[in-house]
Amino acid sequence: HRDKKRDKEKVKEKEKVKEKERDQDKEERNWDKEKERERDKERHRDKDKDQEREKDQHKDRERVRDKDRDRDKDKDREKNKEKEKDREEVDKDREKNKEKEKDREEVDQNKEKDDVMKEEERDREKIKDKERDKDRREKGDKEKEKDEKKEKKEQEREKERDDKKKKEKRSRTPPRSYSSSRRSRSSSR
Secondary structure, rough: HHHHHHHHHHHHHHHHHHHHHHHHHHHHHHHHHHHHHHHHHHHHHHHHEEEEEEEEHHHHHHHHHHHHHHHHHHHHHHHHHHHHHHHHHHHHHHHHHHEEEHHHOOOOHHHHHHHHHHHHHHHHHHHHHHHHHHHHHHHHHHHHHHHHHHOOOOOOHHHHHHHHHHHHHHHOOOOOOHHHHHHHHHHOO
């Protein structure tokens, strides 16, 4: 009977030990789980920190990118302003050149007009000169005719006079001899 009792106690003890072991195992498992949870939490915290750091870095990069973009925009704006200025200057120069060209054309046109007017004036003068010459010639012809008529009349009168004188001379003086006429010629020399 004792043996049975002992056996029972042993079994009870064994069960107690087993129970204890189970409890210990359970505790260990719980402890392990707790530790795992802690580690997980730690990892999670680290992960969150990393994410936060990533976010911050991303924001910083964005900020830098924005600054660069703004700087580039400003540069572009400046360049565009410069280009616009240059374009305006070129336009002004073109406008000035157009004005100069217009003035030149006007001067040329005026010169042409003047030339045409001078040419017309010259032509008119030539025509007038021709008409004057024609009138003069006509007058001259008429005057020549008159002069010629006068001259003819004069010559005729002179001839008549000469003839009369000759006749008178012939009737008054005898003809000269050859030597005497020669003498008179040499003396006149």
